[in-house]
Amino acid sequence: MSKRKPRQIDYSLEELEEFQESIFQAFADVQDPRVLTGAIRHKLxxxxxxxxxxxxxxxDKIKEVAVYAEERETWLTNVLKLENGVPHYSTFWWTFVMLDPTEFHNGFSKWISTLVRQDDNQVYAIDGKALRGTAIKGRPNSFIHTVSLWACGQQLTLGQVKVKDKSNEITAIPKLLEMIDITGATITIDAMGTQTAIAAQIIEDGGEYILALKGNQSSLHDEVSNYFIQAQQVEFEGVDHQSYHxxxxxxxxxxxxxxxVTEDIDWLPDYDRWKKxxxxxxxxxxxxxxxxxSTELRMYISSLPADARRIAYAIRSHWGIESCHWILDIAFREDTLRARIGHIAENLSFIRKMALILLKQEKQTKGGIELKRKKASWNPDYLLKLMNVKF
Known part of the structure; x- marks a missing residue:
């Protein structure tokens, strides 16, 4: 029986230093919340x-993070040159409870900005997510909501804002749009963001928009829906349009x-309220x-011209952020995690998104995110590979 040759490891602790440096630089200005409590034995x-x-x-939980640190203490000490061993569970817990999520987000955004390349026809998607496991007992709708900004081409989360509840998601969208340069990009937003002010902000900042129509714009949705129902009844005969399948x-x-897609909108009531x-x-x-x-119909409005293929690509790209949220729920069990004291839920959500970015960029391993996480736990060399991925 022939023996398989061990695979050549093409990554090393020396290469890891580049990744560490990118993390250290991005989060260098994040204020350590433990400064006011006295002695600090472990760097933030x-x-x-x-x-x-x-x-x-x-x-997936802080307790599991602490156990991992204990089990990998020798390896982590070697990698990080830890002078006081690995942190205790309580250190992890209180750090993430007290850490200002706004500062953490700024560090997260700096790190992400080094990874994103501006592509032609760049599409950014904005979508909300409920952390259902954070609901207070007896109050099923009290869970924490976040709204995220997603670079569709690179499949990267660029930003995240916490809101009190789903009805407040629209307040997060302007903040997310201010985080990046959207010049020349197309912004796709679910029905929550179909607001005239948001459309105007996107255009004024140099971008284009595709906004979904649902009940929050019921009159506009009904008008567009009736138009296309009639167009389908005559198989679009006499209707100036483009199609893509x-x-x-x-x-x-x-x-x-x-x-x-059609530019025949002069008949649409108050269409001039929507900028461009x-x-x-x-x-x-x-x-x-x-x-x-089964058949499903969805309606949208857009500032883009009637280029059906381009619009189809942008709408399809938006589903990437929904897929990201699904992976966080399934592979990271985010929907079941109950921690909500202080800022822990929001801060750990950032960490999970960082991990997901690295896992998705590693293309050589066949299998899903869960398998890659297991492989990283079994093989420290593979963990190093994840952190040496070239974007």
Missing amino acids: IDILFITLCAVLCGA MIEEGHGRLEKRSFF LKTIILLKTERTIDSVT
Whole structure:
């Protein structure tokens, strides 16, 4: 029987220094909340780095982070040159409870900014997420909400803002838009962001928008919906439009997505309230499972001209942030985590997003995010590889 040769490891502790330096520089200005409490035995940056390593290796809770640190103390001491060993559970806990999430977010944004390349036709998606596990017992709707900004081409979370509840999600959108230069980019937002003020801000900042229509703009939604229902009845005959079609098949499922785009909007009541509004869009999804077909219609408005292919790409790209949220719930169990004291939920959400970015950028390993996390916990060399990924 032939023996398999051990694979060559092409990453090292020396290469890890580049990654550490990027983290250290990005978070250098983050104020350590423990300064007011007295002696500090462990640097804040070391606590953040150890937590990131732990989450990459499968830790979902602070207790698990502390156990990881204990089990990997020799390795972490070698990597970080720890003078006082690894932090205790209470150190991790109180650090994340007290750490100002605004400062943490600023560090997170600085780190991300070194990774993002500005692509042609850049698409940024904004979407909200509920951390359902943080709900207070007896108050099922008291969970923490966050709104995130997503670079679709690079599949990176660029920013995150916490809000009190879902109804306040629209207050976070202007803050997220101010975090980046959106010149020439297309911003996609679910129905929560379909507001005239948000559309105006995007245009004034040099971007374009695609905004979903639902009940929050019921009159506009009904007008656009009726227009496209009538257009379909005559198979778009005489309707000046563009269309683009996508078909996906697999696992006994067939999906056909048809995008219809028109600049025929002069009839639309109060259309001039929406800055630079140029097109209305119909996305018709026909989904067949076990010979049973269902149809779903979605409506959008946009400042883009009637380029159906470009618009289809942007709308499809928006689903990447929804996929990110699904992965956080499934692979990181974010929807079940109950910690909500102080700022711990929001700060750990940043760490999970950092870990997800690194895991998604590693393309060589076949398998999902959960498998990669297990592999990192089994093999420190693979953990180093995750942190040496070139974006």
